[in-house]
Amino acid sequence: MNASTDPRHAPHAGQGPDRPADRTPDQEASPAAAPAPRVLVVDDDLRLRDLLLRYLGQQGFETLSAGDGRELDRQLSRHHVDLIVLDVMLPGEDGLSICRRLRGQGVETPIVMLTAKGDDIDRIVGLEIGADDYMPKPGNPRELVARIRAVLRRGRGVPGAPRAAGGKVAFGACELDLGARTLHRDGREVRMTTGEFAVLAALVQRPRQALTRDQLMSAARGREHDAFDRSMDVMVSRLRKLVEDDPKHPRWLQTVWGTGYVFVPEGAP
Known part of the structure; x- marks a missing residue:
């Protein structure tokens, strides 16, 4: 089953490929309404991934999912993504290698790494190669959401994000x-x-x-x-x-x- 037919790889909290279709007429008529940030969760642990997808959806995010580097690349080629939650331990190309590759390709999408609890080496290497933040696994989904929102507030071009003072x-x-x-x-x-x-x-x-x-x-x-x-x-x-x-x-x-x-x-x- 490929990403185009597997519902786990379709955008959550919406029907279309770009933005949610399940808006009320009032929402559609309001041009000032900012689109929900879209988060791509990359983790081969289906149970944890589904938990994060559900929680992020409840917190107002659009979500996409991938189980490895190939699925991540497929999602990025098809959808705009505001932030990537990337597990370090993935089959095939690991999360650190993916982060390094994306930054080398000029991809500036913010990345929050999921690292093994207490694994300082993965955390430090992740920051060295361009990750924006990290969170140990297993972690509290509420803390992950707080970190995601903090990164997005600092992010460039994120809807609703405050900009730094001019100069x-x-x-x-x-x-x-x-x-x-x-x-x-x-x-x-x-x-x-x-x-x-x-x-x-x-x-x-x-x-x-x-x-x-x-x-x-x-x-x-x-x-x-x-x-x-x-x-x-x-x-x-x-x-x-x-x-x-x-x-x-x-x-x-x-x-x-x-x-x-x-x-x-x-x-x-």
């Missing part, structure tokens, strides 16, 4: 456009995850002000920082590779030992 910040060869949510270096756009943009924006909007990991984690993912969680250090390391001439000796994003990180603008001592 551009130039430093070195880089220019961060807070309104367009883009980073350019030497005139070329640099791909960033939503979390990376949020952290960089938080730093550059507070020049010379040291921000704690708690503050940066709140900006990136809307939650507090765990003292044993090194994901923020990983993210800042990735940002340095994007903006610094010498990431090992950073000029712009500097470490404040015992506190966190600080953006040091041009002309600062």
Whole structure:
């Protein structure tokens, strides 16, 4: 059975290939009504996948599903997707490889990884290759929804998502456009995850002000920082590779030992 005939692979909470058809006449007549965000859940565990699909549908999301990388590619070729929930442990191509491939292909759709509980390596590698957030399995569906909504609020082009305050910040060869949510270096756009943009924006909007990991984690993912969680250090390391001439000796994003990180603008001592 292929994805076109298997009801598990059809868009949930709607009948058509693009947006729900089960709207009332009043809803159809209201051009201001924002379409529901569409989430693609990729997990080979049918029981867990169906649980997540039902819960996401109850929370107002449109949903699609896939059991492996091939089905994911098929869904992405047929439907617009606002966010991907991607399990690390998949048959064939694993979730980390899929995430790396999608980012390499220029796919900027936000990705929330599902990792084995306590598996720091998968979590850190996922963030290093471009995942926007992660959640250990098994987890609370309510927490997953909270993380999805936090990522979508930061996301570029998501219906109803607030945009950052306008303005551009130039430093070195880089220019961060807070309104367009883009980073350019030497005139070329640099791909960033939503979390990376949020952290960089938080730093550059507070020049010379040291921000704690708690503050940066709140900006990136809307939650507090765990003292044993090194994901923020990983993210800042990735940002340095994007903006610094010498990431090992950073000029712009500097470490404040015992506190966190600080953006040091041009002309600062």
